[in-house]
Amino acid sequence: MVEYDPFDWETAHNPYPVYRRLRDEAPVYYNERLGFWALSRYDDVVAAHLNTDDFSSAHGVTIEGMEKDAPFLIVKDPPEHTAHRKIVGRLFTPRRIAELEPFVRRTAAGLLDRLRDADRFDVIEDFSFRLPLDVISELIGIPSSAREQVHKLSDRVAVRDASGAMSEDAIGATLELAVLFTDLVRDRRANPGDDVITMLMNTPVEEMLRWDPPSHYQGRWTTRDVAVRGTVIPAEQRVILVTGSAVHDERKYPDPDVFDIRRDIDRHVSFGFGRHLCLGASLARLETRVAFEELLRRFPDFTIDETGAERHVSVNVRGLAKLPLVVQARAAA
Ligand code: HEM
Numbered sequence: 001m002v003e004y005d006p007f008d009w010e011t012a013h014n015p016y017p018v019y020r021r022l023r024d025e026a027p028v029y030y031n032e033r034l035g036f037w038a039l040s041r042y043d044d045v046v047a048a049h050l051n052t053d054d055f056s057s058a059h060g061v062t063i064e065g066m067e068k069d070a071p072f073l074i075v076k077d078p079p080e081h082t083a084h085r086k087i088v089g090r091l092f093t094p095r096r097i098a099e100l101e102p103f104v105r106r107t108a109a110g111l112l113d114r115l116r117d118a119d120r121f122d123v124i125e126d127f128s129f130r131l132p133l134d135v136i137s138e139l140i141g142i143p144s145s146a147r148e149q150v151h152k153l154s155d156r157v158a159v160r161d162a163s164g165a166m167s168e169d170a171i172g173a174t175l176e177l178a179v180l181f182t183d184l185v186r187d188r189r190a191n192p193g194d195d196v197i198t199m200l201m202n203t204p205v206e207e208m209l210r211w212d213p214p215s216h217y218q219g220r221w222t223t224r225d226v227a228v229r230g231t232v233i234p235a236e237q238r239v240i241l242v243t244g245s246a247v248h249d250e251r252k253y254p255d256p257d258v259f260d261i262r263r264d265i266d267r268h269v270s271f272g273f274g275r276h277l278c279l280g281a282s283l284a285r286l287e288t289r290v291a292f293e294e295l296l297r298r299f300p301d302f303t304i305d306e307t308g309a310e311r312h313v314s315v316n317v318r319g320l321a322k323l324p325l326v327v328q329a330r331a332a333a
Contacts, residue, residue, distance in 0.1 A: 002026055004038060006063065006217070006240075012313040015216065016257065019245035028231040036063050036238040038217070040245035042252040042269070044228055048220060048241050049273035052077055055239060057276060059221035062316055063238060066166060074276060081275060088279060097282035100135075104286055107134050108294040115327075116298070120305070123325045127295065132287050136280075142184060153177045155312075205288050206265045210253070213270035216244030217316045243269045244318070299327040 002021040022040040029038040048055045058077045060068035115121050137147045156173035217240040224235045246269050248256040271278035305324040312321035
């Protein structure tokens with residue numbers, strides 16, 4: 001019997017073998033110990049994303065669901081979600097994001113220029129964490145003096161221990177972050193800035209998102225009994241839509257474990273799907289493309305020091321915390 005525990009360290013490091021077994025052996029999986037269901041086939045994940053009546057986001061989008069009462073767009077159902085999404089959606093259209101490219105490129109170039117004389121740096125800590133943080137901070141008006149702290153606190157908020165519990169440190173970081181933002185909002189009210197939203201283009205690096213997506217599942221809550229593949233998931237149950245598995249579903253993508261940049265991706269679900277489709281998808285795509293362009297222009301001959309790589313494991317997010325690059329100093333093009 002396949003056992004899927006997203007909090008297990010080994011699974012978090014490489015969940016794909018477990019995902020394959022889930023898809024083949026238990027596409028409607030129930031974990032009694034942790035109290036959640038998991039849908040792992042592409043078709044089922046997409047159908048559940050589209051069915052917001054039966055699969056609600058209002059009980060949170062993680063297994064623990066601790067964020068359920070937070071004032072976040074992501075944990076709202078229609079009609080509240082529809083109204084809020086309409087307001088912020090205007091700021092994140094692909095056209096407006098396209099206009100942001102010069103600004104994103106300046107930010108990327110500024111970060112990399114500081115590393116010009118280095119013979120080695122950590123591409124995660126020194127570059128890829130900072131770029132989206134600096135961009136979104138600029139857009140929402142977080143002063144540069146507070147960015148480092150927001151970044152560190154945000155990282156600590158999402159970390160869980162092996163049992164899936166929120167650590168005291170994560171709770172402390174959440175409170176600190178809340179205080180910091182409350183102060184910032186107060187300051188902004190008193191001194192309104194011109195946080196002008198300019199903006200992008202959509203030249204995806206989609207295969208990377210499919211092959212090893214940053215967000216591995218989206219939690220839902222059944223509002224009534226729902227039958228999936230002949231199994232009835234009762235009402236009032238936590239169900240996770242395992243998008244990390246759906247994008248490796250061989251029923252949808254041939255040879256799914258092979259990284260193939262020419263692959264016909266069609267609609268992947270790495271940014272979610274349907275109503276809660278990632279609001280920042282265009283911005284994330286722009287940042288990724290610019291980051292690679294600027295990085296490779298300066299450091300075309302880098303090698304990766306794999307011994308120094310460290311995985312970052314948090315609630316439903318998978319990625320690297322450290323990835324040292326050994327580089328040859330080279331003037332910016
Ligand atoms: C590669 C980077 C990113 C990935 C993989 C990603 C992934 C996702 C996923 C899977 C969802 C759906 C959650 C659900 O259905 O429960 C989501 C929602 C969301 N994302 Fe992203 N995201 C990324 C970057 C961003 C950025 C840069 C922003 C900020 C502008 C952002 C803002 C949001 C918001 C506000 C939602 C909630 C939308 C809603 O509920 O209507 N994301 N994201």
